[in-house]
Amino acid sequence: MINSEGMVAETAAKIYTDLCGREVPHEAEAGQYPQALWDALAENGLPLAWVSEDNGGFGADYDEVFGAIWVSAEAASPVPFAETLIANWLLDRAGVAIPDGASTFALLDGNAASVPFAGTADHVAVYDAGKNAIALYKTADGSAADGQALSPDSDTRLDFSTATPVASAATNLSRRAVEALILTVRAVQMASAIEAALNLSIAYVSDREQFGRPLSKFQAIQHQLAVAASESAAATMAATQAASALARNADDPEKAWHEAVVAKVQIGHSVEAVTVPFHQVHGAMGYTQEYDLHHYTRRLWAWRDTLGNEHRWSKLLGAELAVTSPDQIWKGVTTGAWIAS
Amino acid sequence: MQRFNFPVVQPDPALEELRSELQAFLKEERDAGNFRPEPECWMASSDTEFSKKMGKRGWIGLTWSSKYGGHDKTALERYIVTEETLRAGAPVGAHWIADRQHAPMLIEHGTEEQKLDILPRIAAGECYFAIGLSEPGAGSDLANVKTKAEKVEGGWKVNGQKIWSSGAHISHYMVAILRTSPADGRNRHVGLSQIMIDLSLPGVTIKPITDLSGDAHFNEVYFEDVIVPDDCLLGEEGGGWKQVTGELAMERSGPERFLSSYITLETALHQLQGKLGSDSQARLGKLIANLRTLRGMSWGIANLLHQGVSPETEAALVKDLGNRLENDLTLQVRALLNDLPEEEWSDEMRRILNIGILRSPPNTLRGGTTEVMRGITARQLGLR
Numbered sequence: 001m002i003n004s005e006g007m008v009a010e011t012a013a014k015i016y017t018d019l020c021g022r023e024v025p026h027e028a029e030a031g032q033y034p035q036a037l038w039d040a041l042a043e044n045g046l047p048l049a050w051v052s053e054d055n056g057g058f059g060a061d062y063d064e065v066f067g068a069i070w071v072s073a074e075a076a077s078p079v080p081f082a083e084t085l086i087a088n089w090l091l092d093r094a095g096v097a098i099p100d101g102a103s104t105f106a107l108l109d110g111n112a113a114s115v116p117f118a119g120t121a122d123h124v125a126v127y128d129a130g131k132n133a134i135a136l137y138k139t140a141d142g143s144a145a146d147g148q149a150l151s152p153d154s155d156t157r158l159d160f161s162t163a164t165p166v167a168s169a170a171t172n173l174s175r176r177a178v179e180a181l182i183l184t185v186r187a188v189q190m191a192s193a194i195e196a197a198l199n200l201s202i203a204y205v206s207d208r209e210q211f212g213r214p215l216s217k218f219q220a221i222q223h224q225l226a227v228a229a230s231e232s233a234a235a236t237m238a239a240t241q242a243a244s245a246l247a248r249n250a251d252d253p254e255k256a257w258h259e260a261v262v263a264k265v266q267i268g269h270s271v272e273a274v275t276v277p278f279h280q281v282h283g284a285m286g287y288t289q290e291y292d293l294h295h296y297t298r299r300l301w302a303w304r305d306t307l308g309n310e311h312r313w314s315k316l317l318g319a320e321l322a323v324t325s326p327d328q329i330w331k332g333v334t335t336g337a338w339i340a341s
Numbered sequence: 342m343q344r345f346n347f348p349v350v351q352p353d354p355a356l357e358e359l360r361s362e363l364q365a366f367l368k369e370e371r372d373a374g375n376f377r378p379e380p381e382c383w384m385a386s387s388d389t390e391f392s393k394k395m396g397k398r399g400w401i402g403l404t405w406s407s408k409y410g411g412h413d414k415t416a417l418e419r420y421i422v423t424e425e426t427l428r429a430g431a432p433v434g435a436h437w438i439a440d441r442q443h444a445p446m447l448i449e450h451g452t453e454e455q456k457l458d459i460l461p462r463i464a465a466g467e468c469y470f471a472i473g474l475s476e477p478g479a480g481s482d483l484a485n486v487k488t489k490a491e492k493v494e495g496g497w498k499v500n501g502q503k504i505w506s507s508g509a510h511i512s513h514y515m516v517a518i519l520r521t522s523p524a525d526g527r528n529r530h531v532g533l534s535q536i537m538i539d540l541s542l543p544g545v546t547i548k549p550i551t552d553l554s555g556d557a558h559f560n561e562v563y564f565e566d567v568i569v570p571d572d573c574l575l576g577e578e579g580g581g582w583k584q585v586t587g588e589l590a591m592e593r594s595g596p597e598r599f600l601s602s603y604i605t606l607e608t609a610l611h612q613l614q615g616k617l618g619s620d621s622q623a624r625l626g627k628l629i630a631n632l633r634t635l636r637g638m639s640w641g642i643a644n645l646l647h648q649g650v651s652p653e654t655e656a657a658l659v660k661d662l663g664n665r666l667e668n669d670l671t672l673q674v675r676a677l678l679n680d681l682p683e684e685e686w687s688d689e690m691r692r693i694l695n696i697g698i699l700r701s702p703p704n705t706l707r708g709g710t711t712e713v714m715r716g717i718t719a720r721q722l723g724l725r
Contacts, residue, residue, distance in 0.1 A: 202724065206724070221724070222716065223712070223715040225719065226714075226715035229654075230662045232344070233347075236344075237347045237638045238634045240637075248351075262629075269627060311623055314627040315619065315622050315626060317630065318624065318627070319619075322616075323614065326607055326610040326611055329610065330428060330607070332629070333629065334636060336351075
């Protein structure tokens, strides 16, 4: 579940309410990093929520941390809270000491990796599936290529071939276990951002008048947002289902892989189905930097690329299903048991 | 704060055992040639012998008391039965509506005598009901119904016409929404009542309507001075509108809203296992992810309804998404089948695919059109 009532989620909600009002993501993009927001999260130990008690964290349940991640995405968090949670989860499980400050994560492919929040996070925990190892680098040590970013936190390709890690360790985490965690965190962020943008759209069309009445009174507008709402509800379901699978399989996150991939595919494909109507009903206002909509839509466009886009993952899932019996596929659809037991 | 809430409910071993029993029965029946699978089977495939077999096994009337021939189980058991029969494309159309809708209505509003008389026959798979909502002038604009019931000594005299009544030709009763008193000015929602009509009464005429494929599973039903006893008015006189919209909201999120065409995919998968190319694999991955997500929503809502919570917005969203998915599924199967040379397609595959295509138009119409659903959602979102 995505539990908004636990201590971690409630603390995060209070911090984001107090320190991440609607102006904060705007200010962050103008170069004014909300250090106070990060400091409050860090002082309360929230980035260590998934770190074991032995390693200085509080080993919180998945559910309530997902509640906190939901809140951070709703506020279009300009600080890498979810990313640090993932990095620290990886480092903790590999037995690497958790560095202070903000971190991010990546999966190595070749010498390089796609790193979210590369310009903000101090460190990056890089998982190398080939070597079954986690290495911790300073993000500044990776060499980045120039390019146009989709969003302030979107992936940057960093090359680590000449960098020396701060620390590294072998891990028994499988690639699928790592993917399950990362995809589920992203699914929760995306479901939250879709809902936040839906709420923004509802408020906008209720307020904005044309032809002498609010846009919300036009059936064409109502139906566009009704369809977007159905996609939003489906995204919430898919994210919740993935979060629950992880919570149930805390000892063996690899078992949550299929539900995480279902969420990735479901939500990744729905991004277009929601961002198009959201922008359409906002008219040109939604295209400006001044207005808030892009805080969500740009992040959605970036997040759907995490670990590869929805087409890649549809194919990965489908390749497995293509050699699975129809009985087993039905079992997966109805019970979430995707592998024959 | 999350706007939409869906509980994630884990499979229950007892329910999974029931599922296995259903699967074994359905396979046996199919292998014996007792039915040929079809898409949209809950609306368009009826076989009264099959319904009686389901009744004998105890798979109709799961949700009501054994005092009335039921099986003292819950809507969750019923959910498993319905999704397995849909997956198999089994001929469940005869008893579906009575089991889903009218038996619960009788339990709430019927007399003790009616319950003792009718409910055991429904549970046995022997007594069928038709829905009497639409009229020639009242489709999406349901409040425009004109069929009248006038108070007479000891009962009601019914005159008018219902249309699109699936299964009326094999049904014993219809529950119709009728005007029992005039509208109050512009408020047409008052003065409507739900009345159960024995379709064998004098003055009832049932005329089949042939659909575009040549099947005749829906009907026009005419009433000419039909005298219905007093106790057949179900619920409150004049309270029909509220009762009907409440019922519709309850039934929008069931498995028949997104699994009606699953048999088409199931049949294709048997042929395509291990043969799909790269593009098709991606197509299949997306389709199954969509199905898994919708099943999660539908099952989550079933569990909320079971606890007495009625999440109306979420249910309307499931119907809109599910109906679109049902039609999309058939189209995706057409694309997947390109990976198999046409001479290798089984005759069964072609038959099921063609039925699925021909039966696709009503998916987005029945139980409230997509446009009506989106209107309901818009109201829930505060847009109207």
